[in-house]
Amino acid sequence: xxxxxxxxPEGAPERSPIAGGGAPSGVDAGPKRYSxxxxxxxxxxxxxxEPLEIVARExxxxxxxxxxxxxxxxxxxxxALKERERDDREDEIARLKSKVGEITMDNELLSARIAAMExxxxxxxxxxxx
Numbered sequence: 001x002x003x004x005x006x007x008x009p010e011g012a013p014e015r016s017p018i019a020g021g022g023a024p025s026g027v028d029a030g031p032k033r034y035s036x037x038x039x040x041x042x043x044x045x046x047x048x049x050e051p052l053e054i055v056a057r058e059x060x061x062x063x064x065x066x067x068x069x070x071x072x073x074x075x076x077x078x079x080a081l082k083e084r085e086r087d088d089r090e091d092e093i094a095r096l097k098s099k100v101g102e103i104t105m106d107n108e109l110l111s112a113r114i115a116a117m118e119x120x121x122x123x124x125x126x127x128x129x130x
Contacts, residue, residue: 034061042066043073 034042042059046052046066056063 039069040073043069046070047073 038059042055042061043066045055047070052063052066056066059066061069
């Protein structure tokens with residue numbers, strides 16, 4: 001018989017050698033990193049109106065951390081709702097504006113060339129060399 005067997009009451013179940021080790025009783029040593037799905041589920045509970053303290057206790061998350069998640073989720077939702085959906089007309093308008101810019105630049109360059117050529121008068125009559 002071992003010493004542990006002598007201390008154990010008769011008929012008591014076997015205990016794991018690591019049972020009882022770790023966090024003190026009543027404190028759950030929960031995960032340190034939370035998945036996006038878990039964060040969304042917890043924040044959704046808050047947005048449905050469940051009390052902050054109860055959700056924090058059940059999710060084993062501090063009230064401050066839970067408040068931060070909620071604020072970040074609301075900020076992300078607000079920015080997502082601010083964006084307008086792009087439609088095909090906007091793409092076509094952007095393409096046409098670009099084309100107008102190219103044509104305008106071409107016209108300005110051609111006008112400058114014409115002005116430079118007229119200043120040198122390349123079309124003036126020359127005397128023949130004969």
